[in-house]
Amino acid sequence: MKKIIAFTLCSFATAAAFAALPPLTPEAQEAATLAKAKAAYGDRVGAFKLCQAQNRVADQFRVPGTPAPAACVAPPPFVAPVAAAAAPAPVPAAK
Numbered sequence: 001m002k003k004i005i006a007f008t009l010c011s012f013a014t015a016a017a018f019a020a021l022p023p024l025t026p027e028a029q030e031a032a033t034l035a036k037a038k039a040a041y042g043d044r045v046g047a048f049k050l051c052q053a054q055n056r057v058a059d060q061f062r063v064p065g066t067p068a069p070a071a072c073v074a075p076p077p078f079v080a081p082v083a084a085a086a087a088p089a090p091v092p093a094a095k
Helices: 002-019 026-061
Strands: none
């Protein structure tokens, strides 16, 4: 019973701590977006290399007369995501 109560109190405390975190700054948000894009690109490159390796193994065991495995599509070069707020807001002219 004590373990259940302790677990419940700890879960409420961690939920309160996460709820109190401030929002990300624009720089941190941009860094997180860039990291997410790099991870997604790395996944695509990994899938391409896996496809190539599978095709090499399939070619070794392929029976003559059977079709060759499908060609692998290389991912395009990495392009960093464009920041949505690249241009600062215009300042109204003074009269």
